[in-house]
Structures are given as structure tokens and as C-alpha cells.
Amino acid sequence: MFPSSELDPLIDFVVYRLRKAEWISGYQFQKDRGYLLEWTAKGRQRALLLQKLIVRHELTDQSNVRKFSTICLEEASAPSDDPVPAVERDFWRICLEELCIGLEENSLATLARVIASWKPS
Helix, strand or coil: CECCCCCCHHHHHHHHHHHHCCCEEEEEEECCCEEEEEECHHHHHHHHHHHHHHHHCCCCCHHHHHHHHHHHHCCCCCCCCCCCCHHHHHHHHHHHHHHCCCCCHHHHHHHHHHHHHCCCC
């Protein structure tokens, strides 16, 4: 569930991308509860791993998520003192590619908020 009292075009965009990538099988919006997402096994796995990245790198902060994403999407290999381990960079990049979400700051921040709000059942 992602709490929201009104439909939000940014959330709709992210949810659409989650559905196209088969991370969710469906969703609905209820005014009193917000967005209710039906996660697939693939989506649950991705969300659990992403939640750790989101917390570790404070990616619900809009400026952090853009900077982090830029670092992860750079083609050149990162220096050895890079604070973002290669496995984390690769996973974030793969997820953004699966979802077809580029570096647009609002979409990235919304994705991070949606993933961070998910609670496994």
C-alpha cells in the first residue's frame, strides 16, 4: 500500500512502469487507503533489495536519489574509494532499466517512496 488521498500522476507513472516490468500484477486506488499494489514474486524480491539501498543511501530525499542514480548510470567504472559498491550500482541501474525510468528527479523520488513504503506480508 502506498498512502495517498488523491490520484497522483507521478505515482500513476511509477505504478504503470512497475506493471509493465511485471513487478506488480495489478493495483487499485482507494481514497481512504491510497494505492494498493499486488506484487509479483519478482517485484517482491526487487523491492526487498531496493529497500535496503533506499535506506542506506537516503534515496527518499530527492537530491540524493538523483545523485545516486547518476553515479550508478555512469558508464565508466567507479574509483576504488567510491562509497557505492559496484553490486549496488549495478542492481540500481538494472532496476531503472527494467522500469524504463531515467534520471528525471521526480520519478526517481516517487519510485523510492513507493518502494520504501511497501511492507512485505
